[in-house]
Amino acid sequence: MCDEEQLARRSATLRLQLRGLTKRFGSLVANDHIDLTVEPGEIHALLGENGAGKSTLMNMLYGLLTPDEGEIVISRPDESGDMVETVHRFDSPGDALDAGLGMVHQHFMLVPVFTVAENVILGREMTNERTRLLDRRKARQAVRTVSEQYGLQVDPDALVEDIPVGVQQRVEIIKALISDCELLILDEPTAVLTPQEIDELLEIMRQLRADGKSIVFISHKLKEVKAIADRITVIRHGRVVGEADPSASESELAALMVGRDVRLQVEKTDADPGEPALEIRDLTVVDERGFHAVDGLNLTVNAGEIVGVAGVQGNGQTELAEAIMALAPTVGGSIHIGGRELAHAGTSRIIEAGVGYIPEDRSLDGVVKEFSIEENLILNRYNRPPYARAGVLNAVEISRQAAANIETFDVRTPSASTPVGSLSGGNQQKVIVAREFSRPLKLLIAAQPTRGVDVGAMEFIHSRIVAERDAGAGVLVISSELDEVLSLSDRVAVMYDGKIVAEVSPDTPRDEIGRLMAGATVQAEEPVQTEESDGD
Numbered sequence: 001m002c003d004e005e006q007l008a009r010r011s012a013t014l015r016l017q018l019r020g021l022t023k024r025f026g027s028l029v030a031n032d033h034i035d036l037t038v039e040p041g042e043i044h045a046l047l048g049e050n051g052a053g054k055s056t057l058m059n060m061l062y063g064l065l066t067p068d069e070g071e072i073v074i075s076r077p078d079e080s081g082d083m084v085e086t087v088h089r090f091d092s093p094g095d096a097l098d099a100g101l102g103m104v105h106q107h108f109m110l111v112p113v114f115t116v117a118e119n120v121i122l123g124r125e126m127t128n129e130r131t132r133l134l135d136r137r138k139a140r141q142a143v144r145t146v147s148e149q150y151g152l153q154v155d156p157d158a159l160v161e162d163i164p165v166g167v168q169q170r171v172e173i174i175k176a177l178i179s180d181c182e183l184l185i186l187d188e189p190t191a192v193l194t195p196q197e198i199d200e201l202l203e204i205m206r207q208l209r210a211d212g213k214s215i216v217f218i219s220h221k222l223k224e225v226k227a228i229a230d231r232i233t234v235i236r237h238g239r240v241v242g243e244a245d246p247s248a249s250e251s252e253l254a255a256l257m258v259g260r261d262v263r264l265q266v267e268k269t270d271a272d273p274g275e276p277a278l279e280i281r282d283l284t285v286v287d288e289r290g291f292h293a294v295d296g297l298n299l300t301v302n303a304g305e306i307v308g309v310a311g312v313q314g315n316g317q318t319e320l321a322e323a324i325m326a327l328a329p330t331v332g333g334s335i336h337i338g339g340r341e342l343a344h345a346g347t348s349r350i351i352e353a354g355v356g357y358i359p360e361d362r363s364l365d366g367v368v369k370e371f372s373i374e375e376n377l378i379l380n381r382y383n384r385p386p387y388a389r390a391g392v393l394n395a396v397e398i399s400r401q402a403a404a405n406i407e408t409f410d411v412r413t414p415s416a417s418t419p420v421g422s423l424s425g426g427n428q429q430k431v432i433v434a435r436e437f438s439r440p441l442k443l444l445i446a447a448q449p450t451r452g453v454d455v456g457a458m459e460f461i462h463s464r465i466v467a468e469r470d471a472g473a474g475v476l477v478i479s480s481e482l483d484e485v486l487s488l489s490d491r492v493a494v495m496y497d498g499k500i501v502a503e504v505s506p507d508t509p510r511d512e513i514g515r516l517m518a519g520a521t522v523q524a525e526e527p528v529q530t531e532e533s534d535g536d
Ligand SMILES: Nc1ncnc2c1ncn2[C@@H]1O[C@H](COP(=O)(O)OP(=O)(O)OP(=O)(O)O)[C@@H](O)[C@H]1O
Pocket: 025, 028, 030, 048, 049, 050, 051, 052, 053, 054, 055, 056, 057, 412, 413, 422, 423, 424, 425, 426, 427, 452
């Protein structure tokens, strides 16, 4: 660490102590007498499996939930430098902000049609003294000042709906910093970011730390945690089970999180591809702004193989998956599934044809939050045997299957009738995966299949994807995690600017794949196949 950083850390002021913090939901103890100290100017990572209680703890800290027991204590130095403790009770996020705490949620809370500056002053008294109207000039200036101070490059006049996810996240961070936040809670901040955005965020976090801010960092990505954390606290079943050193190996951290050894590498034999399960020719998808998100794309996925799409987010991957599921308006080309043209058949016929779909946005497309787990598990087949006959639901069979899925997929829930919306994020993902895997599949479209799940669940989901392949399904994996694409795939299709620009082996060096993802063209002597050379 450089001298400047050391100096800044000495001037840091806020120490946070959680003492015996407890939260119950009915009979479920989500947080069980949690003790945690976050020192001034440290990045403190919270690790724990899905449902361990991390978000619950942070929601209490940010005034979104009221603790049943325990204390939140904030200490600051008095004039003589001695730390003085104050016990707080936060009834709202406003109380937490007043005490110097800020939080960036997994789902941003910005108004898309407002500019960055307008979003930053929402709910704040940044008004012009004379006119009493919102002072946009002052707001723009405040955004610029904070952006420059922390290297947060953001245009104050840009509309939020026009800026990438990574920049939207910076707007959330700026909002917190403008409220003089001294401790920032980042709840899985990298789950929706591209690799480059992740690097930029980690750099911003280092800047904040150098300026004496403390950060509580929640992530399932052990590499990032090791790269950035000063200290790591591990939570299991709502309790602190120990501290880990950031120099511990990923395997050691994984074992501490889930209480058993976890295989971090995907295990699979060579693929034995059969007939095409999915054939896409000259596909064009136009988004709502008239932009060709998918632009003359060709791709084949054979039965018994996993094809992974590698690409920087925003190059048409979302629209590709939606087009296959008939959820996006295609304007050209053909999609054959199992030899049949189904692009215009409608989503329910595609599902009936044996296509499983894990959508990238679980809240929007994956679950109905108000419905129970049991109901969500049959969303794709609620009107078919064995769940219904002659229009009558078979409640016994629905419950039996739900219980089996909850057990197999390790969904942490008080009961099958619990609304999915009250499950932790990772457990919601497990419900979707369980639903899609609980019938024979000919084709699986898996978009960000392990987003938000812990290392143990990731191991399980990966092994199930490989098992589907081995049972003869064609699998298309779309993931912004290059590690995931490379470890799962038998063949990697690189997507750039709405097209598959190359198909390569998963053993291709990462920097070569990175180059292709950035739009570099394939050179003739390289050991890769292009669509043209493929004979498409
Ligand atoms: N509002 C709620 N009502 C009922 N139960 C809840 C509620 N919020 C959380 N829970 C339960 O509390 C437990 C802890 O959930 P929490 O979201 O804190 O886990 P997490 O560690 O953040 O998990 P993940 O890594 O999946 O995000 C879970 O069993 C969850 O189902």
